[in-house]
Amino acid sequence: MKEIIVFIEHRFSEILSNSFDALGFAYKWQELSGSEISCLVLTSEEKKGIFNNLKDAVNKIYLIKNKLLEDYHPELYLKVIKDFLKEKENYLLVFGQTSNAYELAPSLAVELSIPVVTDINGIEKTNDEINFIRYFYGGKVCGKIEINEFDKKPLILTIQSGSFKFERKEINSEIIEKEISLDIEKNIDILEYIKEEAEEVDITKADIVIGIGRGLRDKKNLPMVEELAKKLNGVLAGSRPAIDAGWLSKDRQVGSSGKTVKPKLYLALGISGAFQHIVGMKNSDLIIAINKDPNAPIFSVSHYGIVEDLTKIVPALLKKL
Amino acid sequence: MKIIVCIKSCPETAESDIKLTPDKKDIIRDKLVYTINEADNYALETALILKEKYGGEITLITFGDKKSDEILRMGFAKGADYGIRIEEEKEIKDPLLIAQILASVIKNLSFDLILTGVTSSDNSYGITNIALARYLNLPFTTLVKKVEKEDNFLLIERELEGGLIEKRKIKLPSLLTIQTGIYPLRYASILAIKRATSKEIKLIKLSELNWEMKENILLKEYFIPKSERETVFIKGSEDEIADNLIKILKEKGIL
Numbered sequence: 001m002k003e004i005i006v007f008i009e010h011r012f013s014e015i016l017s018n019s020f021d022a023l024g025f026a027y028k029w030q031e032l033s034g035s036e037i038s039c040l041v042l043t044s045e046e047k048k049g050i051f052n053n054l055k056d057a058v059n060k061i062y063l064i065k066n067k068l069l070e071d072y073h074p075e076l077y078l079k080v081i082k083d084f085l086k087e088k089e090n091y092l093l094v095f096g097q098t099s100n101a102y103e104l105a106p107s108l109a110v111e112l113s114i115p116v117v118t119d120i121n122g123i124e125k126t127n128d129e130i131n132f133i134r135y136f137y138g139g140k141v142c143g144k145i146e147i148n149e150f151d152k153k154p155l156i157l158t159i160q161s162g163s164f165k166f167e168r169k170e171i172n173s174e175i176i177e178k179e180i181s182l183d184i185e186k187n188i189d190i191l192e193y194i195k196e197e198a199e200e201v202d203i204t205k206a207d208i209v210i211g212i213g214r215g216l217r218d219k220k221n222l223p224m225v226e227e228l229a230k231k232l233n234g235v236l237a238g239s240r241p242a243i244d245a246g247w248l249s250k251d252r253q254v255g256s257s258g259k260t261v262k263p264k265l266y267l268a269l270g271i272s273g274a275f276q277h278i279v280g281m282k283n284s285d286l287i288i289a290i291n292k293d294p295n296a297p298i299f300s301v302s303h304y305g306i307v308e309d310l311t312k313i314v315p316a317l318l319k320k321l
Numbered sequence: 322m323k324i325i326v327c328i329k330s331c332p333e334t335a336e337s338d339i340k341l342t343p344d345k346k347d348i349i350r351d352k353l354v355y356t357i358n359e360a361d362n363y364a365l366e367t368a369l370i371l372k373e374k375y376g377g378e379i380t381l382i383t384f385g386d387k388k389s390d391e392i393l394r395m396g397f398a399k400g401a402d403y404g405i406r407i408e409e410e411k412e413i414k415d416p417l418l419i420a421q422i423l424a425s426v427i428k429n430l431s432f433d434l435i436l437t438g439v440t441s442s443d444n445s446y447g448i449t450n451i452a453l454a455r456y457l458n459l460p461f462t463t464l465v466k467k468v469e470k471e472d473n474f475l476l477i478e479r480e481l482e483g484g485l486i487e488k489r490k491i492k493l494p495s496l497l498t499i500q501t502g503i504y505p506l507r508y509a510s511i512l513a514i515k516r517a518t519s520k521e522i523k524l525i526k527l528s529e530l531n532w533e534m535k536e537n538i539l540l541k542e543y544f545i546p547k548s549e550r551e552t553v554f555i556k557g558s559e560d561e562i563a564d565n566l567i568k569i570l571k572e573k574g575i576l
Contacts, residue, residue: 103463107461110417116448137332138335143543143544145538241501244502286573287550293337302550304566306562312559313566
């Protein structure tokens with residue numbers, strides 16, 4: 001059976017939560033196949049302590065060390081992971097779905113001539129088949145994917161955030177450390193990290209969040225939702241299309257590339273509910289969605305749904321509040 | 322600067338009713354409206370802005386059937402100079418294979434920069450773009466939110482998790498995947514759209530190209546995801562719905 005190798009991503013000395021999604025998948029894979037779980041950590045001697053969190057939760061931890069590997073660099077990481085995998089025959093390499101996985105997973109697949117599938121949110125095993133499940137068409141449809149000659153060849157997967165829970169298991173870990181030398185010509189320099197300037201409102205601290213999406217259609221409809229937010233003592237937030245359209249600032253974005261909120265009420269107005277948005281709000285206490293598309297995925301996580309145009313319902317609500 | 326923009330025609334599904342074909346291998350497409358993939362539209366916008374700032378030319382390239390000509394023409398109307406369509410004689414699902422096909426065409430073109438969207442709105446793999454960079458042996462960067470050119474390199478900002486930005490310097494030629502929202506999108510004028518209808522599109526047949534790989538990703542079937550919750554739908558007139566909503570909010574202690 002394939003060995004599963006989880007690539008552990010870290011930033012500022014902390015493991016990214018997405019890597020725990022990948023570990024959650026690895027546990028599931030172990031249940032299905034009985035295979036061992038390895039973790040691959042690229043780091044430096046000084047920073048190697050980050051792996052402590054994984055100790056005795058997986059079978060093997062590979063620490064590959066060099067001062068230059070402390071922070072992610074696409075060309076260096078690609079080279080090191082590729083060299084590491086060259087010694088392996090049949091494996092499943094798994095990433096959490098991160099900005100960096102968008103770079104590493106496809107480029108490794110090309111370099112190693114092996115298949116890659118991204119954003120997996122389920123796995124299904126029948127007698128002699130393994131199917132991977134992921135969303136298509138913004139979450140309106142799921143697809144089962146079969147990999148050609150899966151048993152014989154390595155495969156790279158990335159795991160959709162929030163789709164596999166990491167519940168720590170006790171497994172004695174073997175730790176394999178290796179200091180390497182690195183000498184490659186670089187075409188990319190990472191200059192610095194900057195935090196996007198925060199606004200006055202922190203949407204993660206609000207009890208009532210009113211989320212707006214593409215269904216708002218026009219900036220001229222913004223005042224009506226602003227008034228609703230005010231009357232409900234809530235804050236406005238939005239899905240990516242609302243941020244891209246310039247209706248709201250970036251720090252009000254809810255979802256995998258924005259913030260995660262858990263308010264007492266999340267009122268989703270004209271949000272279709274792409275999975276990238278849903279992971280950021282589905283644990284809210286009460287979710288009410290207004291969307292004119294009865295099949296919008298947002299309804300699948302909503303307690304209450306209204307199939308209507310928000311620009312009709314919001315004014316009716318305002319009159320009564 | 323010579324810029325290549327890879328674009329794709331996708332059905333608009335965010336606000337459309339999606340149903341599966343009886344064999345569950347596809348969605349029913351005949352009533353769907355096709356348009357340029359959202360993220361690719363931002364890649365095109367970025368190319369147009371770079372051309373305005375630094376001069377040069379823009380070549381659009383797409384892999385698709387006849388209806389993809391429409392997005393090439395829209396690109397011409399906005400200011401792109403050339404358009405190439407690789408005729409999709411058979412449907413290919415594996416993004417690595419599509420990347421290989423695109424690479425076999427692009428390797429014969431002269432360019433400084435390739436721009437693509439981050440993902441497509443239909444399959445959302447986000448694989449084709451970076452795989453293309455590797456097949457062409459180019460440096461790459463994903464999720465770009467800002468680009469500036471200096472001599473023979475670019476200064477870029479890239480989106481990371483949790484509102485963090487990574488600043489990078491990347492040598493040209495290279496490939497960038499552009500995140501949605503990087504710049505406001507422009508609209509083409511009616512006159513420009515008219516003019517674009519007569520512009521030539523270079524057609525390349527799949528059979529003329531060198532690609533060796535076979536597809537490794539097989540779509541067994543689609544299914545409609547189950548609802549995670551028993552959603553209660555509130556119906557009635559606008560007034561009745563508003564009354565009902567207020568009642569629920571009061572019951573839950575929110576009002």
